[in-house]
C-alpha cells in the first residue's frame with residue numbers, strides 16, 4: 008500500500024464531483040480511485056467485501072461501489088440516493104470527492120454537490136453514449152459555475168477499447184460542452200472495475216497516450232478568471248463584547264478588506280469606515296476573500312444579521328426585480344405568481360416568479376415556452392420581490408449570486424436560482440398581478456379611488472384649487488395624493504421640454520403615475536395645463552372613464568396675462584418662451600368636462616367646495 | 629497554517645455564526661474528545677473577543693474516562709464557558725451500564741435517549757456537533773445543517789438541498805437541526821489543526837503506560853474498579869493510546885509510542901485501519917450507525 012509521508016504542497020483542497028447516469032459506474036470509479044490511491048483503511052475494505060454481492064469481480068470478491076453507498080435504502084435498492092463526500096490525499100494534493108446520484112429524481116442532491124465543487128468528472132457508459140442525464144448533469148454543472156470538466160468514458164473494456172467509439176463520444180460531448188461554455192474539457196477512456204486510467208495506465212490501449220484521471224485531478228487549475236473582486240461581507244451575527252462596542256461578524260464572500268476602508272451598508276447605502284478588524288478571532292490589518300472576519304465601524308449604522316456590506320465601487324446593484332436561471336427540485340411545480348420565500352446573499356425576502364421566460368429542454372437544448380417548471384426542470388425567469396435584494400450576477404459573483412427558493416408553509420427548499428441581472432428597463436417587465444384586491448383597499452380607506460384632472464391655462468388657478476380640494480378631502484379622511492405639473496417637471500419629467508411631442512410625453516408620464524396611485528386606492532389630484540384634447544382623452548382611457556373626473560379651470564387668457572403670477576406671460580409675449588400655451592401654442596378647451604369652473608365669477612374657496620362635494624359624492628356615494 | 633486548513637477553519641467559523649444568528653436556542657455538544665475540543669476552539673475564535681453566545685452540553689453516561697472528566701473542568705476554565713451536564717437518571721436508576729446491558733442498549737439509553745431528554749428539556753432547536761463526514765458511510769451523506777423532524781428523527785431520503793453557503797434554517801416549532809461545522813474535516817485535518825493552533829486535548833490520545841486487558845481483539849483500559857475482570861485476566865501495563873474516546877469499557881486502545889501530535893500524524897499516515905475500528909459500538913451489523921442516527925444519536 009503506497010504511503011504518503013511527504014507533506015502536502017501549499018495548495019488548497021480540490022473539491023470535485025462525479026456525475027452521470029445511473030449505472031455508468033460512478034460509485035465504482037470513486038471506490039476504485041480511493042482504493043488504488045491506498046486511501047481506504049483495511050477494516051473498511053473488509054466490511055465492504057462482506058457486503059458485496061456474490062460474484063463481485065474486484066480483488067477478493069470486492070465490489071468497489073460498496074466502499075461508498077452509505078445508506079440502507081441505497082444498499083437495498085442498489086442505487087445512490089444522496090451525495091457521499093469522501094476525503095483523500097495524494098502526495099500532490101488533498102481532495103474531497105462528492106459522489107452524486109444518477110437518477111433524475113435526485114437532481115437536487117446533485118445540484119447540492121455541484122454548488123460546492125471546483126471541478127467535475129462526468130461519467131459516460133461507452134456502450135450508451137450521451138444520455139439525457141449526461142446532458143442534464145453537464146448543464147447543471149455549467150449553470151452552477153463549474154468551468155473545468157473531465158469526461159470519463161467508462162466500461163471501455165466492454166467495447167473492446169474501441170478508439171472509434173471513444174472518438175464519437177468525445178465529439179458528441181464537445182458539441183454539448185461548447186454550448187455550455189466550459190473552459191477546459193479532458194476525456195479519458197476508463198474501466199472503473201479494472202482501474203484502467205484512473206491511477207495507473209496499466210491495461211490502457213495503445214492509441215491512448217495521455218495521462219490518467221488522477222494526473223488530471225492533481226494538476227487541474229480551477230478557472231477563476233471571471234470572478235469579481237468587489238467587496239461582499241454577509242453579516243451573520245452582531246456581537247457585543249462590551250457595552251459600547253459592536254462587532255459585525257461574517258465571511259468575506261469576495262474582495263479584500265483593510266482597516267480604514269469605507270464600506271457601504273447594502274440596503275441603505277449608509278457609509279462607515281472599518282476601525283478594527285479580526286480574522287478568525289485574531290486582530291489583523293487586512294483580510295482576503297474567504298476569511299472569517301469581525302469588524303468594528305466608525306459610525307453607528309443600521310445593520311443586522313442577514314444584511315450585507317459592500318464596497319463603494321462598483322456600486323452594488325440592489326433591485327426588487329431580476330432575471331435568474333432556476334432549477335426546480337420539488338414535486339409541486341413552480342407556478343408564476345405564487346409567493347415564495349427567497350434567501351440569497353442579502354438575507355431572506357418574499358417574492359414571486361413574475362414570468363417564466365422559457366423552460367430548457369435538455370434533450371434538444373431548446374428553449375420552450377412553458378407555464379410552470381416541474382420537478383428537476385430548469386428555466387429562465389423574472390422574479391419580483393417585496394423589497395430589494397443584492398443582484399450580483401452569478402457568472403461573475405459565484406459566492407453571492409445564488410439564492411434558494413423556500414416554501415412559505417412547509418419550509419422545504421423547493422428550488423435554487425442563479426441571478427443573471429437586475430431588471431430596470433420596463434421592456435423587461437411584465438406587470439405583477441396585484442396581490443391585494445381593490446375591494447380590500449376600498450375597505451381600508453373607506454372610499455373608492457378617483458383621478459381628478461384639472462386642466463386650464465397657465466395661471467388659471469389649477470394648483471390653487473387643487474390644494475384647497477386636497478386639504479378639505481384630507482380633513483374628511485380621504486387618502487389623497489397630488490401630482491402637480493410644475494413639480495413633476497422638476498423631477499419625473501425634467502428631461503422634457505415644451506414641444507408638442509414632449510407635452511404628450513409629459514401627460515403620458517403623469518397619467519401613468521396617476522394610474523399607479525389610483526391602483527393603490529388613492530384619490531389623485533393632477534394639475535396640468537394639458538392643452539390638447541386627445542392627450543386628456545389618453546389619460547382618461549388609461550385610468551378608465553368611471554374613475555376620471557375632468558375639471559376645466561376656465562380663466563380667460565386676458566385675466567391670466569394680468570395675474571401672471573410667475574411672470575411667464577411677460578416673457579412669452581416678449582418672444583422669450585416659444586410654444587407658450589395661449590401665446591405661441593393653442594389651448595383646446597374641454598368640450599364636456601366633468602366640472603366647468605369659471606374663476607371670474609367665484610372665489611377659489613367656493614370653487615373648491617364644488618369640486619370637493621362632487622368628489623365626495625362620487626367616491627363615497 | 630496550510631491553505632486548506634485555513635479554508636476549513638473559515639467554513640467552520642461561518643457555520644457557527646450562521647447557527648448563532650438563525651436559531652432561537654442553539655447548543656453545542658461537547659463530548660470531550662479531540663473533535664469537540666477543536667469545535668470549542670473554533671467557536672471561541674468565531675465570536676472572539678465576545679463570549680460564545682450559546683451553552684455547551686455534555687451527555688454524561690457516567691462511564692467516561694476519569695481523565696476526560698478532569699479535562700472537562702479544565703477546558704471550561706480555559707475557554708471561560710459553562711458546560712451543562714446531563715445524565716439519563718432513569719437509565720441510571722434502572723441499572724443500565726455498558727458491561728451488563730451491552731453496548732447497544734447502553735448507548736441507546738445513556739446517549740441517544742439522554743440527548744433527546746436534554747434537548748427537549750432545554751428546548752434547544754439547534755445542536756451543534758463535531759461529527760465529520762469521513763468518520764463513517766452514513767455520516768458521509770449528511771448535510772451540514774441537518775434537519776430533524778419533531779421527535780428528532782432523521783430521514784436520509786428527505787434531506788434538504790444545501791446549495792453554496794445559503795443554508796435553509798427555517799424551522800417549525802418542535803423541529804430542530806443538527807449542525808456540523810467539521811463536516812469536511814478529516815482525522816488528519818483535526819490533528820494538523822491541533823498542532824497548528826497548539827490546542828490542548830485529553831492526554832489519553834497520547835501514548836503512556838496504562839493498565840489494560842485484551843478483549844475482542846483490542847485493548848480495554850481498566851480505568852476504575854467497575855470493570856469486572858475474568859478469572860484469568862490481569863491488567864498489564866502497556867504503552868497505548870486512543871484514537872477515539874467514549875465510555876471506557878467500549879473504547880479500544882491501540883499499542884503506540886506516539887507521544888506528540890507529530891508522532892500521531894506520522895503513525896496515522898502509516899495506518900491501515902480507520903479510527904472507528906476502536907469503537908465497539910459499530911460492530912453490530914452494517915447500517916447500524918445510520919439506524920442510530922435515524923433514532924436521534926449524534
Ligand SMILES: Nc1nc2c(ncn2[C@@H]2O[C@H](COP(=O)(O)OP(=O)(O)O)[C@@H](O)[C@H]2O)c(=O)[nH]1
Nearest residue numbers: 029030031032033034035072161162198199200
Ligand atoms: N465492465 C465494466 N463494468 C463496470 C465498469 N464500471 C462500472 N461497472 C459496473 O457497472 C455497474 C454500475 O456501477 P456503479 O458504480 O454502481 O454505478 P453508479 O450508479 O454510476 O454509481 C456495476 O455493476 C459495476 O460493476 C467498467 O469500467 N467496466
